[in-house]
Amino acid sequence: MIISVASGKGGTGKTTVATNMASALGKGVRLLDCDVEAPNAHLFLNPEIKQIEEVTTFIPEIDDELCTACKKCAEICRFRALAVVGGKVLVFPELCHSCYGCVEVCEEGAIKDGKRELGTVESGAAGDILFSHGRLRVGEAMSPPLIKKVRSISRNNSITIIDAPPGTSCPVIAAIKGADFVLMVTEPTPFGLHDLKLGIEAVKTLGIPCGLVINRSDIGDEGVREYAAEENIPVLLEIPFDRNIAEAYSIGKLIIEVQPEWAGKFRDLYNRIEKLAHC
Amino acid sequence: MRELVIISGKGGTGKTCLTAAFASLAENSVLCDADVDAANLHLLMNPKIKKRTDFMGGSIAEIRTADCTECGRCLELCKFEAISEEFVVDAISCEGCGVCVDLCPEQAIDFPVQKCGEWFISDTRYGEMIHARLGIAEENSGKLVSLVRQQAKMLAEEKGSELILTDGPPGIGCPVIAAIGGATALLIVVEPTVSGIHDMLRVADLAVHFKIPGLVCVNKYDLNTDMTSKIEAVAEERNMKVVGRVPFDSLFTKAMVEGKNILEYRQNSEVAATVRKVWDEILQSPSMNLMGLKDFSAVIK
Numbered sequence: 001m002i003i004s005v006a007s008g009k010g011g012t013g014k015t016t017v018a019t020n021m022a023s024a025l026g027k028g029v030r031l032l033d034c035d036v037e038a039p040n041a042h043l044f045l046n047p048e049i050k051q052i053e054e055v056t057t058f059i060p061e062i063d064d065e066l067c068t069a070c071k072k073c074a075e076i077c078r079f080r081a082l083a084v085v086g087g088k089v090l091v092f093p094e095l096c097h098s099c100y101g102c103v104e105v106c107e108e109g110a111i112k113d114g115k116r117e118l119g120t121v122e123s124g125a126a127g128d129i130l131f132s133h134g135r136l137r138v139g140e141a142m143s144p145p146l147i148k149k150v151r152s153i154s155r156n157n158s159i160t161i162i163d164a165p166p167g168t169s170c171p172v173i174a175a176i177k178g179a180d181f182v183l184m185v186t187e188p189t190p191f192g193l194h195d196l197k198l199g200i201e202a203v204k205t206l207g208i209p210c211g212l213v214i215n216r217s218d219i220g221d222e223g224v225r226e227y228a229a230e231e232n233i234p235v236l237l238e239i240p241f242d243r244n245i246a247e248a249y250s251i252g253k254l255i256i257e258v259q260p261e262w263a264g265k266f267r268d269l270y271n272r273i274e275k276l277a278h279c
Numbered sequence: 280m281r282e283l284v285i286i287s288g289k290g291g292t293g294k295t296c297l298t299a300a301f302a303s304l305a306e307n308s309v310l311c312d313a314d315v316d317a318a319n320l321h322l323l324m325n326p327k328i329k330k331r332t333d334f335m336g337g338s339i340a341e342i343r344t345a346d347c348t349e350c351g352r353c354l355e356l357c358k359f360e361a362i363s364e365e366f367v368v369d370a371i372s373c374e375g376c377g378v379c380v381d382l383c384p385e386q387a388i389d390f391p392v393q394k395c396g397e398w399f400i401s402d403t404r405y406g407e408m409i410h411a412r413l414g415i416a417e418e419n420s421g422k423l424v425s426l427v428r429q430q431a432k433m434l435a436e437e438k439g440s441e442l443i444l445t446d447g448p449p450g451i452g453c454p455v456i457a458a459i460g461g462a463t464a465l466l467i468v469v470e471p472t473v474s475g476i477h478d479m480l481r482v483a484d485l486a487v488h489f490k491i492p493g494l495v496c497v498n499k500y501d502l503n504t505d506m507t508s509k510i511e512a513v514a515e516e517r518n519m520k521v522v523g524r525v526p527f528d529s530l531f532t533k534a535m536v537e538g539k540n541i542l543e544y545r546q547n548s549e550v551a552a553t554v555r556k557v558w559d560e561i562l563q564s565p566s567m568n569l570m571g572l573k574d575f576s577a578v579i580k
Contacts, residue, residue, distance in 0.1 A: 008317050010290010010449040015474065037450035038288050038481065040474035078337070078377045099358055099376030138484040141421060141453035166290040166449055167316035170418045173371060190535055191295065195317040201415045205371065219529065221536045243502075246527075250472040250503035 002160045003273055004034075004179040006203070008195030010166035013185045013215035013239070017269075018163040019044040020255050024266035026128045028158050033133035034147045034175040035165040036119060042133055043252045047126035054120055055134070055149050057142075058098040061114030062089045073102035073111065094141065118146045123153070147174040159270075168195075168202045176203065181277040182210040183236070183269075189220035193227060200233065209276055213269070216241040234276065237269045280435050281463040281567060282428075282443040284313070288478030290449035292470045293498040296531050297554065298446040299323040299540035302405045304558045308442040310408035311431035313458040315396065315423045318410055320446045323540055326401030326408050334411065334426065336395030336419035337375035340368045346387035353379035353388065371416050395419050398427055400434070407434055421457035424448070428458065451478075451485045459486065464566040465493045466522070471506035479510065483517055492566035493519040496557055500524035520564045523557035526550060 005018040015033075019041050022031040033041040042049075060073065060082065067089055074082040074089065081095035082102055093116045103111045118140055123132040134150040136143050143165070151174070154160040164175035176182050182203045186192040196212075203210045212228055217238035228235050239245075239255070248258040256263040285294045285301075298320060302310050312320040340361070342353070347366050354362050356379050361372035380390040395418070398411035409431040413420050431443050447458040447465075459465055465486050469479045479495070486493045495514040500507040511521045526549075534544035542551050561567055 009319070010317070011470075012291060037452045037455075038290075038474075038478040040289070040477060043473040043477060076378065076381050078375060097374055097376055099374060099378050100356075101376055101378035101381070104356065104378060104382060136452060138451060138481060139456075139488045141456050143450075143452045167420075168415050169316045169413055169420045169454075170416070171450075171452065173416050177371075189532055190322050190538070191319045194319060194322055198317060198415060205416050219532050246502050250470075250475075250506055252473040 001274065001277065002154055002162065002179045003181045003183055004162040004164050004176040005183045005185060006164040006172060006176055006199055007166055007185045008168060008199030009186065009192055012187050012192060013213070015040045015044065015163055016215070016249065016255065017183065017185050017213050018161050020262065021266045021270055022129050022161050023254055024256055024263040025159060025270055028128065030130040030154060030158055030160045031163065032150050032154060032160060033163045034150050035163055036134035036136040036143050036146045036150065037165060039133045039135055041163050042131070044254055045126035045129060045131055047124040047131035049122045049124040051123045052120050055118045055146055056115035057118050057145050058100065059093045059096040059114045059116045060091055060102045061112045062091060063110045063112055064088070066108045066110035068108055070107070072105040072107070076101040076105050097142070098145070118142065121146070121150055143171045144174040147171060151175070168198045172202060173206070176208065177206055179208055181273050182208050183213060183273065184210055185213045185215055186224055187216045187220060188214055188222070188224040190223065192220070193223040196224060197227065200231065211236040211273060211276055213237045213239065215239045236272050237265060280441060280443065282445060283464055283466055283561065283567065284445040284447045284459050284462040285466045285468060286447035286455060286459065286482055287449055287468045288451060288482035289470070289474055292468045292475060293525070293531070294468050295319045295323065295446055296535065296541065297468055297496070297498070297525070298444060300542050300554045301558050302444055303540055303542050304555065305442055305444055307440050308406060308444050309431050309435040309438065309440045310403065310406060311427055311443055311445040312408070312410040313424045313427055313445050313454070314448040315411040315413040315427065316420050316448060316454060318412060321410055323535065323538060324403040324405070324408055325538060326399070326403050326410065328399045328401045330400040332398055333394050334396040334398055334423050335392050336417065336422060338377065338390040338392050339370050339373045339375055340377070340379050341389040341391060342366050342368055343387045343389060346385050348385055350384060353383055356382055375418070396423055398423065398430065400430070407438070409434060421453040424454045424457035451481050455482070455485065459489055459491055462491050464564070465491055466561060467493050467495050467519070468498050469495060469510055470499050471497055471503040471510060476506065476510050476513065480513070483519060494522045494561060494564055494566065495519050496522050496525065498525045499527035501526045520566070522560035522564060523553065525553055525557065
């Protein structure tokens, strides 16, 4: 069972929902923080990191002795990561998408395996929870390959909760594709509604069942609830705004730590997801 | 001409609400929404679209079944697992590298350019605005961000505007890199939480990487004043000027519900006065005002 917690708009409470649900479920749950640009789940779960893996991606490295500057590599590269200037091939590593097109077309075997660091995947245990997250290298633009690397850790036989990045473009797709259920977290405001609609469209393109958590449910307006009703998206949990919860969040505490009665609600949330995901 | 880009690292810290308020204070400026993935600024600006242009992003492979001999070469070549055993390209997985297109022995793969979104030039009550909408599940968000910023710059030059106010995306990846390159300064809006400071530091590292000066504003500062002090201390240590603290106030949400910025909604509120003060601090900060001028417009004229 893989549940991706996503949102469209940032700062709606994805990490809050993912970490609280993981903690409430406890033993054997795997949490994968796939918001590799701004990973935050570790700040609430305090895992003991045991393993740090550096993740790299292929970039071409030119062997000047073999290279005849035939330009075939530069011609096939749609990303302009290769250029031939003055009889020499220049590589722009940050533009490379690792498609290996240059390797395929080079007749001289002059392209060797180089690498660009994407970031790291760090894993460890947070109590009973198996924890991993990706940390994108500062200055690196491409997050999807690192997200896919974090995703590759998940096993189907246990519960995996994915904390997804905000937005609706390729990093989000990388974090929700192949999940059994997408849990959308929103706030009932015009911004929340606007981005929720975009997020739901993204989930629909992938055909994954989804449900909604409304965070800070007593602020804003009725737009989100009306939309959910029209679209038949089940509202699975509402979390009212509570200054106590907000302050606890600010120091890295879970809701279920400061208000233990929420543990049952997060377990119920999971049970409802389980029913929806299998029908 | 100067450009202030408002970013945060962590999402939902209040970038857009503050940008909209600043827009009402900035004179002779052009507005730019560089969060093309989940754009929100238009919800507070009620833009009247004057010009709408398709954004043509990358191409995507399309196998012509009639010409395909199912030799399997494309499957072998594709590093993105975008081609199924039935020789159908999954448009979402296709990276647009075109390797299969070029190397298909039957030349049975087309590579049509995709419309990946739209961008707009609009009128708002605070001047012109450039904004965009990236298609769902699309790539190339960085390209579209670069495009809207470039258009904003052209517009500002044409109009003789002194300032571009750019609402940036969250994170530190591709769209953020595209949103900050060449900016005059960045305003980092931080909330006083463990995640707020964590993500601020990552975005501050990014600012250093691209050598752009950063300013810091703590939003909802009263949720945790210890954390606020800590953020301000870290900001000063890193040579980022602290331009002020904005309190947590439900007026922001109420204003948003009405499609207004905080200054229009409650002009005389305490929080509105605070936001005005933050804006003055930004304009007078060394990174935005190298000459230390009190009234920049007076000099330009």
